[in-house]
Amino acid sequence: MKMAKTLYDKIWEMHEVRRDDDGTGLLYIDRHLVHEVTSPQAFEGLEIAQRSLWRKRSILAVPDHNVPTTGLEHGITDPVARLQVDTLNQNCDKYELTEFKMGDVRQGIVHVIGPEQGATLPGMTVVCGDSHTSTHGAFAALAFGIGTSEVEHVMATQCLIQKKSRNMRVTVDGAVADGITAKDIVLHIIGVIGTAGGTGCTIEFTGEAITNLSMEGRMTVCNMTIEAGARAGLIACDQTTLDYIRGRPFSPQDETWDQAVACWSDLHSDPGALFDREVVIDASDIAPQVTWGTSPEMVCSVRQNIPDPAREQDPIKAGGMQTALDYMGLEANMPFDQVIVDKIFIGSCTNSRIEDLRAAAAVIKGRKIADSIKLAMVVPGSGLIKQQAEDEGLDRIFIEAGFEWREPGCSMCLGMNADQLKPGERCASTSNRNFEGRQGQGGRTHLVSPAMAAAAAVEGHFVDVREI
Amino acid sequence: MEKFEKFSGVVAAIDRPNIDTDAIIPKQYLKSIKRSGFGINLFDDWRYLDPGEPGQDHSERRLNPDFVLNRDPCKHAQILLARENFACGSSREHAVWALMDFGIKVVIAPSFADIFYNNSFKNGLLPIALDSGLVDQLFNEFEANEGYLLGIDLEKQVVVDANGIEMEFDLDEFRKYCLLNGFDDIGLTMQYAETIKAFERKYYQNMPWLN
Ligand code: SF4
Numbered sequence: 001m002k003m004a005k006t007l008y009d010k011i012w013e014m015h016e017v018r019r020d021d022d023g024t025g026l027l028y029i030d031r032h033l034v035h036e037v038t039s040p041q042a043f044e045g046l047e048i049a050q051r052s053l054w055r056k057r058s059i060l061a062v063p064d065h066n067v068p069t070t071g072l073e074h075g076i077t078d079p080v081a082r083l084q085v086d087t088l089n090q091n092c093d094k095y096e097l098t099e100f101k102m103g104d105v106r107q108g109i110v111h112v113i114g115p116e117q118g119a120t121l122p123g124m125t126v127v128c129g130d131s132h133t134s135t136h137g138a139f140a141a142l143a144f145g146i147g148t149s150e151v152e153h154v155m156a157t158q159c160l161i162q163k164k165s166r167n168m169r170v171t172v173d174g175a176v177a178d179g180i181t182a183k184d185i186v187l188h189i190i191g192v193i194g195t196a197g198g199t200g201c202t203i204e205f206t207g208e209a210i211t212n213l214s215m216e217g218r219m220t221v222c223n224m225t226i227e228a229g230a231r232a233g234l235i236a237c238d239q240t241t242l243d244y245i246r247g248r249p250f251s252p253q254d255e256t257w258d259q260a261v262a263c264w265s266d267l268h269s270d271p272g273a274l275f276d277r278e279v280v281i282d283a284s285d286i287a288p289q290v291t292w293g294t295s296p297e298m299v300c301s302v303r304q305n306i307p308d309p310a311r312e313q314d315p316i317k318a319g320g321m322q323t324a325l326d327y328m329g330l331e332a333n334m335p336f337d338q339v340i341v342d343k344i345f346i347g348s349c350t351n352s353r354i355e356d357l358r359a360a361a362a363v364i365k366g367r368k369i370a371d372s373i374k375l376a377m378v379v380p381g382s383g384l385i386k387q388q389a390e391d392e393g394l395d396r397i398f399i400e401a402g403f404e405w406r407e408p409g410c411s412m413c414l415g416m417n418a419d420q421l422k423p424g425e426r427c428a429s430t431s432n433r434n435f436e437g438r439q440g441q442g443g444r445t446h447l448v449s450p451a452m453a454a455a456a457a458v459e460g461h462f463v464d465v466r467e468i
Numbered sequence: 469m470e471k472f473e474k475f476s477g478v479v480a481a482i483d484r485p486n487i488d489t490d491a492i493i494p495k496q497y498l499k500s501i502k503r504s505g506f507g508i509n510l511f512d513d514w515r516y517l518d519p520g521e522p523g524q525d526h527s528e529r530r531l532n533p534d535f536v537l538n539r540d541p542c543k544h545a546q547i548l549l550a551r552e553n554f555a556c557g558s559s560r561e562h563a564v565w566a567l568m569d570f571g572i573k574v575v576i577a578p579s580f581a582d583i584f585y586n587n588s589f590k591n592g593l594l595p596i597a598l599d600s601g602l603v604d605q606l607f608n609e610f611e612a613n614e615g616y617l618l619g620i621d622l623e624k625q626v627v628v629d630a631n632g633i634e635m636e637f638d639l640d641e642f643r644k645y646c647l648l649n650g651f652d653d654i655g656l657t658m659q660y661a662e663t664i665k666a667f668e669r670k671y672y673q674n675m676p677w678l679n
Contacts (some may be wrong), residue, residue, distance in 0.1 A: 038560065
């Protein structure tokens with residue numbers, strides 16, 4: 001009998017070039033996504049060592065972290081940021097790599113454009129010098145973030161030196177209630193297993209609530225796998241995956257399509273495959289989520305009150321909770337509807353795809369943002385998404401409600417450009433990290449779904465989106 | 469990469485779990501296209517009282533007197549002691565570069581985030597995972613002794629305290645070998661260039677749509 005294998009085992013085996021006795025393997029990389037922040041030192045390293053690029057067409061490059069989201073006609077005004085983007089352009093020109101430059105409608109956040117172009121395919125290994133590369137795992141691709149030294153390593157050898165990680169499975173059983181989104185599912189999972197819960201593992205997500213998700217939703221879940229400590233998340237390939245990929249610019253065409261589909265049909269864990277760790281979550285337990293602290297695991301249902309450190313047994317944890325509450329300017333036991341929000345950010349590689357914009361627009365439609373909101377912005381994940389949203393009239397809905405409709409990029413997810421929180425400002429954000437200072441020094445980030453961010457914009461405070 | 473030699477160095481401790489790479493080196497400094505010069509902005513938000521921007525003269529900024537790396541002798545620390553899930557978050561290798569540029573050669577914590585752990589070895593920084601009980605003890609010792617020192621012996625895989633007590637740590641053989649010899653991964657992988665080419669021939673024959 002054939003040994004039952006996990007999806008991770010299968011993809012690993014397909015890509016293992018060689019293995020040492022101690023288990024250190026050389027893993028072949030299919031797709032290398034590149035952006036401006038983590039690549040300049042890698043290109044420089046190649047040059048110093050006089051090494052060439054092994055497989056140029058595996059690379060797809062795009063500037064995203066530094067690009068401005070307004071006034072594109074002026075270019076990048078920050079000289080340091082401009083140098084970084086110029087450096088990417090020069091490197092891509094020099095080595096003749098595919099790059100979607102600023103001004104190209106295909107430009108956008110690296111993890112949005114890969115799938116959008118069909119450059120992320122099932123069974124691939126996908127890497128990028130960015131931790132949210134885990135996003136691409138939604139396509140049954142083994143995708144993970146790497147550091148700059150590894151970026152250079154992949155450029156030079158098309159391989160990575162890796163040891164296999166452990167297998168973990170998170171099953172979300174049953175269907176979620178109406179109004180519960182992929183973001184709520186993944187925030188809830190992180191709340192249950194913790195930000196180090198998946199360390200050393202690749203997490204496969206299964207269960208009805210996961211397979212019911214669209215590709216956009218699956219990408220949201222896999223995107224935040226890194227916030228659960230795992231470098232990679234995976235979801236098996238099924239009809240939803242194929243329907244999404246078919247006909248995209250980088251996807252296989254004609255007879256190779258059928259050949260590819262036949263091969264992809266094996267991209268799931270075999271029945272009886274063994275996992276090192278299993279977590280089962282009941283989908284019906286999931287309510288709309290809001291983070292209250294400075295780590296994504298500091299999350300709860302919007303219907304609960306802000307947790308009380310006094311009720312935490314572990315003194316180190318209680319201390320951490322109090323530090324977080326102090327930073328966030330929150331009191332223990334406070335209800336979420338008393339937490340007043342200053343800014344709204346709908347965007348990032350977690351939630352900037354067309355479905356996310358539709359979900360937020362559905363809540364906003366015919367309403368206005370609350371007077372207390374200083375800035376509400378929508379930053380589509382790519383130029384193509386922006387265009388599609390405009391074709392559907394979503395931009396009008398946002399603008400009429402008082403939102404700003406911006407150009408694509410990472411924007412206030414990390415505030416490397418001008419889009420930042422000021423000290424003490426509180427933001428309902430659809431991004432993935434609520435770390436201290438992430439969105440601007442002293443800024444206070446609450447992670448939510450697009451619909452919940454839209455509801456907070458309308459009410460001026462957090463509220464269960466199902467009740468407005 | 470330099471060879472990792474046995475040494476004894478000053479310890480600095482930061483008593484927080486889940487220290488993320490955004491805290492280690494804030495985003496504004498990631499705009500640099502160099503690998504060096506990040507040390508002055510290590511833990512920037514905690515280290516300085518006023519906000520900082522790249523390109524400014526950081527020696528003019530107000531230091532936070534309470535932050536451990538601003539105090540003597542910890543400002544010369546070579547060993548950083550921290551809590552679990554150290555360096556979670558972003559994959560930025562700049563976090564490793566900033567620690568090393570400051571002078572840190574070893575980080576001791578109960579656990580590390582995967583990407584940071586991996587990045588460390590590529591640059592000659594040694595992350596040592598010790599049992600959390602031992603880490604608790606080290607924190608106590610650090611609090612009780614000004615100018616607390618620890619010795620690191622990579623060959624023997626031990627941390628040695630002032631009383632000569634040795635604490636063993638686990639380490640992958642391959643990583644240890646690379647650190648001790650200062651080997652560069654790319655050079656090692658290039659030895660297998662023919663194996664990679666042979667792999668590719670078969671691979672693209674089976675999966676022509678990827679070619
Ligand atoms: S949107 Fe945010 S998380 Fe995603 S790649 Fe950009 S900065 Fe990173």
